[in-house]
Structure formats: structure tokens, C-alpha cells
Amino acid sequence: MKRWATTFFLQEENMKPTTIDDLYTYSFLGNLKSRDQTAIFVKAVANETDNTYDQVLYQWKNGTVRPLTSFGQESNFAFLDDDTIVFCGNRKKREGKTSIYELSLQGGEAQEIATLDFDNAQIAGCLGDGTLVLLIREDGQSNETDYEVFDEIPFYVNGAGITNKKRAHLYLWKEGELTSLTSPLFDAAMVKVANDQIYVVGEEWKRKSSLMPALFQVDPSQSAWTTLIEAETLSIQDFAPAKDGVYVFGSDCVRFGLNENPDLYRVGKDQPLQKLGEWGLCVGNTVGTDCACVGGNALLVHENALYFTTTVEDHVELYRFTDRFERIFVMEGTIQAFTFVDGELLLIGAKTASLQELYAVRDGGLRACTTFNDEAERWVAVPQPVEYAGFDGGRMTGYVLYPKDFDPNKTYPGILDIHGGPKTVYGTVFYHEMQLWASEGYFVFYANPHGSDGASNEFADIRGKYGTIDYDDLMRFVDQVLTDIPQLDASRLGVTGGSYGGFMTNWIIGHTNRFRAAASQRSISNWISFSQTSDIGPYFTADQQGATMDGDVEKLWFHSPLKYAKNVTTPTLFIHSDEDYRCPLSEGVQMLNALLDRDIEARMCVFHGENHDLSRSGKPQHRVRRLTEITNWMNDHLK
Template identity: 45%
Template sequence: MEALQLEDFIGYRFLSAVQLSPNGSYAAYGVKTSNSEKKEYLSDLWITAVRDGQTRQYTGMGDVGSFRWLDDETLFIQADREHSDKELHPLEPQTHFYTLRLDGGEALKAFTLPLRVTEILPLNGNRWAVRAIYDNTYPTLTGQTEEEKDQARKNFDEEQDYTVMDEIPFWQNGAGITNKKRSRVYLYDATDGSLTPLSSSYFDVSLMKVNQAQTQLMYIGVDYTDKMGLTDSLWTVDLGTGQAHERIAAGTYQFRTAEYVGEDIVFVASERRKYTINENPTFSRLDSQGRITRFADPDLSVGNTVGTDCRLGEGRWFMAEEDGVYCIVTDQACSRLCKITYDGRIEFLSQAEGSMDVLAKHMETVVFIGMREQRLQELYRLDLSSGEETPLTNFNDQVLNGKYVAVPQPLSFANKDGVEIDGWVLLPKDYDAGRTYPAILNIHGGPKTVYGTVFSHEMQLWANEGYFVFFSNPRGGDGRGDDFADIRGRYGTVDYDDLMEFTDRVLETYPAIDRQRLGVTGGSYGGFMTNWIIGHTSRFTAAVSQRSISNWISMCCTTDIGYYFAVDQTASTPWDGGERMWEQSPLKYADRVQTPTLFLHSDEDFRCWQVEALQMFTALKMHGVASRLCLFKGENHELSRSGKPVHRIRRLKEISAWFTSYLQPSK
């Protein structure tokens, strides 16, 4: 059996955004692949017949963005087929849309909008609901004279030597500088080309939906001009009159999602009653009279938080129908399909281990993109009447064919406090119990996410390079309810204890692991914990800290979420309990570190800004500890999951070289 190679992920195909045709016969979805230069990803549209799995590629230029079915025979796609040699000015964005027939033929141009469109929904009468980026500092040039446009371009260009910030957050991970930029809703009439704003210019829209009759539009978000609040308001617009009404005011809910059921709105939102920003949501229904009825409070985490480095793109995880809601939830170490009726009854509709990433539903048939056993993403059909799952595609079978893929060995235990902790171990390739091996502890991010049994390229790579790889879900993680996830003010305490106890259990269970050759790594929260571990124990011979937090005070005052996340998670502020923030900061303990540590960070990571790595790296150098910092240009917090392929290759090379030099020096 061949060894999995570092660059094998270049051949992986990543599926997302599955949607069923109105009659349920065909599933359309996006497939992303790495381009030949490994500098970006290509995105194309594929369609699979739900009944027999016949699959066909429908575009081949790698330029497809969003898409949706207009009817059973027609798709509407966002793509860039213009190929203009003229470079557009930033003040004159364009988004192009096309129609594509199911029976084949070229994509036909529908229209171009002078906006950076992020979402578009069809309405009656050749009208469209559009969500797009609006810049309050530099409004659109549409409707201006040529003289006014020239002056606006000149003013913009002159300002590019300066960055002005007068609100928080002033930047956002993956979006760059966002000061005074908002996501805004428009009504577009394709008949006359008119664009009418429906939301105010400082209202940042996070969700937009249209009712089935296409007479009413709903949008959810937050209105701010100085500091973004943490609760949303919900508005509806009568599409006949254009009148907007605030249906739910800000102050109570952090919305996760919402959908129409008839004239009612069913929504999922955290009410922050006890567990604040990480609290699991409740399920409620808003009727046409403005009455809100909470119909379920299940202490379930909605959506899929099962971690892997083998996903790209998103899609739908929630559907509201007349008989209840169908929702992907994270349950322990898996994500599953759950049905919740309007009288509060809960039923799990899928039982298989792994992850259900995104879904679509028609009557008793669900199609979903997921990861089963040690397979990469594929499209599956779930028959709700029988519970039977059937794979519909095999995009990724060939790339793993004949390669060693380690099967996660479960190692769960009751910790010293009697709390059940889930964990797994990957055995090294060609494992021989008579030999000794190095091992790597890998720590997930979040912390409110989970590891499970799904395929992870980086962990499989390390197993193929001769390491035991072990990983677990300590307290603070997802899938076990609010109380399990709540470590506010306790970072580096119970979670650290769980990880160290798990390490002890792994070493006891697998005596072939050389205790003098242990490595530790993790990203985001896992990076925080890596920084914390090396300041509290010398049991690890080498460490790799990725997109980490080292100082809660600087994290609070520099990052896109810091002003509320750091305050909430440390249960303190720099001015009220600053000593508690410092007590929970790995940087405080940097003078104790003995472990050689590699730091990986991105210069556009505004979630955990690069200063976090710079501080810890500098501190270790000041104290004579072997350390190295690799800073990735043009990448953000998602480097390991959606960074440029060439950068992901360099990242893995850095990690492998660091661990090899300290854990396998004889190689």
C-alpha cells in the first residue's frame, strides 16, 4: 500500500451548495479543484440525477459562483464570462449572471449588476432580491455624470495611501478592511434596470429570504455606525408597496437562520440567557400578528462543526416545512440530520458516523454532501422513509485508491471529574508493535467545534510519515451541550487537564509511542492551547502553534471579534479584571517554555492577528528557546482549510520539517 503524499490534496475535489430542482429529480452543486499552478481553486457546476446517480459536469471554465434553479430545466448562475482586457475601477464593480439549460448549450447572458453581489433571489415580474456590498465612504457611481465619476475615481485613488478607521470591527477576517462597508439588500427590476435599496445604508444584512408567494422579503442583521452590536433585528418588506417593517427589534436574539413557512417565519436564534455568545439556540415561530412562540429548546448545536481540512464552500443546513424543521446538528463527534416538530418533538433522521455538511430536501428524499468513514466528500441520498443512505458520486475514490488511510481508533474515557471525553488515535503506516514511534497531539479550534472520525489530510499525512496521531474533544468543545462547552474564565484549566489526561491514556494504551518524542500542534483555539501547553509542561519535544492567541489583551483590542469574544471568554476586560486576562494568556508563561516551537500565521488573519504569533515568537527568542516564524502573505485565518494550494503545501512542509527535525532526527 502506497503512502499518502503531502501534495495529494491537490487532486481532491470539494463539493458544496447542493440544491434540488423543483421536482426533486436533479441535484446541482459546486465542485472546486486546485488549478494547475496551485495558486487558486476552480469552481464548476455539476448535476446528478437523484434516482440513479448519473452525474454530469455542466460548466468547465472554473468561474461559477452562486447558482440556483429557476425551474426544472433552467439554472441561474453567477460567473465571469466577459474576459475584458479593461481593468475595472474599484468604484465600478460588476457581477454577471447567466442562464443555463439542463438539456445543454451555452450559458446565456441574463444581466450584469453594478454591485459586488453576494446573493440573489428570483421574484415575480422579472424582479430580483439582491444582497451586495455597499461602501458608505464611497457610494456607487451609478447614476452619476461622467464628470462626477471622474472626480469620484480621483478622490478614491488619492485616499489609497491612507486607511481610516472609525468603528469596530474595522476589519473582518476574509474580507479585509470593512470600515463603513455593509451588506445591503436591493430590489432589481430587470425590465428597466432599476436598483432600489431596501435596507438602510448602515444596516449590515446577514440573511435574506423570500416567501413562497414572492410577495414578502425578510432580512436580518445589525444596524450600527460606531460599534457593531451582538443582537440582530428582523425586518420584512412588502414587495408590492416597498414598505419595510421591523418585526423583531435588536436586544434579544443572535439569529443563526430563519425561513418562511407560509406567512410565518421560523427562526433559530441564541437568546444568550445563561451561556452568552456560545449558547446553543432555541427554535421559535413568528406569526403574521407579531406573536413569537418558542417551540423547542433542545440544547443542540446547529450546523456542522466537525473539523477537517477537506472542505471548501458552504450551503444550506436548515429547512423549515409545514410539519417541522429539518436541521443539521452536531451531536457529540458527528453531524446528523434532525427533525424538530412545532410541538417540540425531536427525531434524529440519520445515524451514520461522520459529517453531514450541507443538504437539500424534496418530500421524503434528502440529498446531502457529507463525509463517511474515511472517504472524502461525496454526494449522498437519504431516504427518510427507510433511513437508507446511498452514495451518488465517487469524485474522490481514485485519489485515495491504494493509499494508506488510517482508521481512527476510539479512545474515550471518563476524566478525573467523571466527564466522558471522546478521543481517537491514528496508527502510523506499517505499524509494528515491536517498534517505537513518535506521536503528535493535534488540538481542534473553536473551542466550540469537534474532531470526529472524518478524513483529515494533515493527520493522515502525519500517520503516513510514521507518527501516531491522537486527538480528542476536551471540555469547551461542541456537541455535548452548553454546560460542556462553557469554559468562560477557565481557559487553560479544565481543557488543559483533559488534554493531558488524554495524552496519559494514549501513552498507556500504546506503549510503542516513545515518550521522549511527542509533538503538539493546533490552530486558533488549538494554537492558544499549544502556546499554553508549552508554558505549563515540558513533556512535548516539539510544538507547532498555528493562527494562535498568546495575549488576550492584545487579542481583545486588535481583532475583528476580540472586543466581545475575548471579553466573554475570559470573563474580564483589560480594565476590569485585566489580571484575569493576563492569567489566562500563554504569553505570561513564556519564560517557562523549553519546547522548540514553530509559529505559523497569516498577515491578513484578522481573527487572531499576526501580533499574537509575533509576541510569543519574540518571547521565546528572548528566553533562548529554539523557534521559527513563517508568516503567509495574503492569507487569513482559513489558511489550512481554504488558503491558496501552494500556501497550504508550504504550511504542511513547514510542519513536517519541524517535527522531523525534533521527533525523527535519525531520518
């Protein structure tokens, strides 16, 4: 097993520790796009006063980065031509309105060119004649303020709120005229604009939406729709239009269910769906962090080749496909977004133990183009690998952060942090909550058990096994960390996690008393209730547990942490949000009541107006309070 070197973290006594309020100092980058000689990206910063995120546009050109906007609303933009961008916003703060602004990249102020009677319009792209393609969510039922009507599945969606009869519609806007392209019940899930054509993954549905909507090509000059991929053919994870057709990463979900990794296909107006190659890994960046709240891209067509990112174990790699898959660049961290300018690769990413910056790739190496998150004066624990044997004896790797001012002659408490998903991964990039706890004097350790992303379909497949092999992996990891690090006090261990990590926290406290404190976040406690209340419950439960209420309710109950609540002795904090429709509030409440009823110390903090993404993109003040709650809970019970 791997032993420790003596220089495994930045250990300068005069360096500042990570604090909860550091959240307000971080810059979050994303939405990188380029055209001709320039690239534009978004920088977001948490605004404590307004309790929101200020998002502004920056330009990269000839190696120089400069701000383009300053109002804090400009996250959704597109190139109108080589010298002009357009973006949506509401600078005048008019209720129920969205304004469209035009900004010259040669200088000057943004000009308002239109005001729409919608509060959620987004620009999907621009056509060659200057026509804007807009995506607007509309309500197809009467607008009542004191009640809602539900008659379809899903009737609410995490992050979108009540969605019954609400659909994302396509519009064209030119010279003040707004033209609809979609019917009232058509829902556009993904939209891309290329070569004066619009490509849409979506469907017209009533009562129950499909898990495999169709892919369409729309000729806006004639409002002509062509079906490229029929519904119920592929679960389309992402696609990229090219001159010779559309590249599609998708899966039929036959062998490994909904989480099956995609293969690469191509399809076009005059060419049938053709599999180009079996990929077998995920597409995109699935490395978890709480410091990346601006979106990015996973696919890009450049010079007739397809480029895409994939997560491998604990980091992200860039590949190219022409007639075969070719690895182009390995990022020892994450790639949030990428593009090309003059043949040069630009990317927004985070290196090991670091926050996001804009980088240029030259001669196979990275050159930093920005220093928004200069950490020269901040102490950062560098993740150290721990090799351990998984439940099947296979080699696995987890990580440990050492506490600030570590003294090998002292002992310290520790926190096991479990990721969500389960098909995501933890890597080595900067994670605010973990760095905070390391600065607070904790060992923080985490791993990617079976069910995680970044590996094969077989590794990620824990359908019908939740709480068994994955639990075994995690406990073996904890055992190895305790063996490798004698300074970690086995009597002062805490455990926390969100979503799947919340489920696993609930499961752990019902199966072992080795943890003195737990913080269960946005969790699942009862697969029976979850299957009928979550926005994804009806299909996710059947797929992941291999059981339904009609088929095998006992199996659902076997995998439910609530069944084992009678065994719990661990003081447990529950964190939940009342607009979390992915893991509804009732899941945490059931576990809370089960513990309180048995006189076990428990507490719940409910955040109003937040959803499942509280820890990643929730209101800044709520994120600070959440982290304060967890940290205080651990301090009270482990220190």
C-alpha cells in the first residue's frame, strides 16, 4: 500500500486557512465559446449582499483577457457575427420581461434591441441572416396563483419547479418579430444551431414524458422538421452538428439501464443512423466539486473532427474522433469547457487542489490565461492517494486531505465524504467544504466505490445492489485509511454526503456505529416513497433497484435505510431543501422522525426556496449556512 511522503501539502504557517466565507471570493468560470480570433466566457462571483451570483462576460483575444460587461446578469450569449455578440438580461429589472442586448467586440456599451414578454428567454444561437433562435418556457394551463393542477409525469422537476403543462418552446426573432416553431405541448430538451439549421432533442407529450425523445433537424427558412432519430431509439446524452451529419453520443440502455455509458453514432438527413464506434465510458466532466456553478460543453466540432471530453477515474481527458478515437490532452483535474482559437486549444479547468482558470494548451502543457483564483496566500491541502482492496479484491484508489498544521505526534478527527450520483466521481480538484474541514483540523477522506463514474459500465452497475457492495467498498476504504494514518483517531470519525451520498450516510448509520457524527444531505431513506414522490422516482427506482411497488416491494424495503433506523445510535444532522424534487423533503423527514422517536440525537435544517443543487449553486447565504450547520455539528461531536 502507498505510504506517505513528507511534503504532501502546502504547509506554510503564515498561509491563511480556508474559511466558510471564502465562498464569496471564488470565481466560477464557464460557457466558453469562440469565433474567428476571439473567445468569450462567463465569470460568476457570489454576491453576499444580493444573495445571488454576479455573472459577467470576458473576452480572450491575442492572449489578453478583458471584461466586456459589468451588470452581473450576462450568462446567456451567442455570436451574431465575428465582431458582435447578443445576450439576454433584464438590466432595468422589469417584472416578467427579458431584454436582448447587442454588444460590439470593438468597444462601446451594450444596446438593448428587444424586450420580450417572457421572464425566462434564452438565446440558443444565431442564424446567418441575424435571426436569433430563442428557447422560452411557457405555461400551457391557466395561470392561477393559489393552486396548481397536476395531471402528468413529471409534474415538477428539480431546479425548474412546477412543470405541469409547461414546455420549452422554440422561437425565431428578427427585427422585432417573434415567430413560434413548436406546438403547445412540444418540449425542447436540447437545442443547437449550426449551418443555418436548428437541431432539437425533444418531443410532444401528454401525461407522461419519454426517456428517449427524438432528434429533429429544423430548416427555419421553411419551418420544415425532419426526424433524424425516432423516439425510443437512443437515450441521447449529447450531440454535435457537423457538415456531414450529426454526431450523437447515446445508448439504448439495454445492457446496463439508464446509467449506461454511450457509444458514438452519426446521422443525417440523407444518411441513416450509423454506429461509428463503441466508446463505453462517460462523456463530459462528472468530477464533483462545489466550485463550478457555470455550465460548459463536452462536445465540439472543429475542422471536420469531433472533439469531446470524458471522465477517466478521477480526472478529465480530451479526445478527437475522425475515423478512430484519439486522446489529445490529459487534464490532471477537470475540463469544464473548451474551444479552439486559431488552432490553439483553450479550456476552462481546474488543476489538482486548485480552482478554475482559463488555460491555453501549448506544446502539450498548460499556460494560465487568468489568475482570478490566485491561491498564493491560501493554505490548500493536496489530496494524497490511498490504495485499497475493494469488495471483490480489485485495486481501488481513494484520497485523503491532511489537516492544516499537521503534527505527526498528535491525533485528529476525520470526516468521510461520499459523493452523489452514484454515477459521479470525486477527484483532486479544489473542493471548498473539504478544504474548510482540513483547515478546521480534520482529516478528510473520500473514494469512488463501485457505482461511480470514470470507469467501465460493469464498474458503474450497482442496480439492485445499493447498500451492499458499495457499502463494503467504503468500509474497506475507511479501514485502510485508519491503517495507513495512525494519527487519525478512529473514535472521532464523522460521515457526510449528499443525494446518493445522503442515502449512503443513512445506510451507514443503520449498519455500523463506528461514526460518532453524521450529516445526511438531500437524502433517500425509503425507496417505496421515493418511487412515487421524486421527479425521477417512477423510472429511476425501477431501473436502479430492479423492483417496483407492483413487482417486489420487499426488495425496495430491503434497500431502504429507514428499515434499519432502529439500529441507529449516531447523532445525525439532516440537511434538506423544500424545493428539492429529486430527493424530496419527505425522505429526510422520515429518517429524522425515526431517530427522534427512538430518542437519538437528531436535527434538521430546511432551506426554503432551494432545490437539490443547494451545495453547488444555491443562494450564497444559504450555502454558507449549510456549511456552518455541518461544520458546527462535526465540531460539537468530534472535537
